[in-house]
Amino acid sequence: SRLLPIAQQGEIILQQAAHAVVDVHAPAIQTLIDDMLATLLAANGVGIAAPQVFVPLRIIIVASRPNPRYPDAPLMQPLAMLNPEICWQSTDTYSGWEGCLSVPDARAPVNRANRLQVRYLTREGERMEADYAGFVARIIQHECDHLDGILFPERVE
Numbered sequence: 031s032r033l034l035p036i037a038q039q040g041e042i043i044l045q046q047a048a049h050a051v052v053d054v055h056a057p058a059i060q061t062l063i064d065d066m067l068a069t070l071l072a073a074n075g076v077g078i079a080a081p082q083v084f085v086p087l088r089i090i091i092v093a094s095r096p097n098p099r100y101p102d103a104p105l106m107q108p109l110a111m112l113n114p115e116i117c118w119q120s121t122d123t124y125s126g127w128e129g130c131l132s133v134p135d136a137r138a139p140v141n142r143a144n145r146l147q148v149r150y151l152t153r154e155g156e157r158m159e160a161d162y163a164g165f166v167a168r169i170i171q172h173e174c175d176h177l178d179g180i181l182f183p184e185r186v187e
């Protein structure tokens with residue numbers, strides 16, 4: 031895997047909507063997922079979206095782990111979600127600190143839905159639908175915002 035450059039706030043790619051993946055099995059897609067994972071881990075992130083590595087595709091990786099701000103965050107195997115769609119989210123929201131690999135040195139409290147249901151394709155092309163809550167739901171909302179060109183400072187009230 032390669033470490034990819036991470037787009038910083040101001041790059042137009044971060045403000046654009048990304049395109050759906052058509053062929054999940056394409057070698058270039060599989061390589062991109064591996065490179066996004068390596069880049070995410072090297073940057074100590076808990077999530078990353080393809081536009082952040084200058085690729086306008088609807089691919090995110092969710093990789094929650096306990097961290098100073100969220101010591102009780104679940105430790106999970108990094109999960110690639112292709113063409114993710116949040117198909118339901120709770121009206122109850124909660125505020126939590128967020129950061130962003132594309133907005134360095136910024137931390138702010140953001141209100142996010144506490145629970146959600148997301149439909150996506152796995153990297154093997156399997157259709158999945160799953161429920162998430164808490165910090166993992168927060169990461170998913172943050173990453174799906176990236177796919178629509180939205181950065182977390184735009185969510186700060």
Ligand SMILES: O=C(O)C[C@@H](Cc1ccccc1)[C@H](O)SCc1ccccc1
Nearest residue numbers: 075076077097128129130131132169172
């Ligand atoms: O830039 C990104 O998308 C990755 C963010 C993901 C994130 C979303 C919501 C809340 C926290 C993080 C990076 O992981 S920022 C680094 C980080 C890691 C753990 C906790 C907070 C911030």
Ligand SMILES: [Zn+2]
Nearest residue numbers: 129130131132
């Ligand atoms: Zn981000």
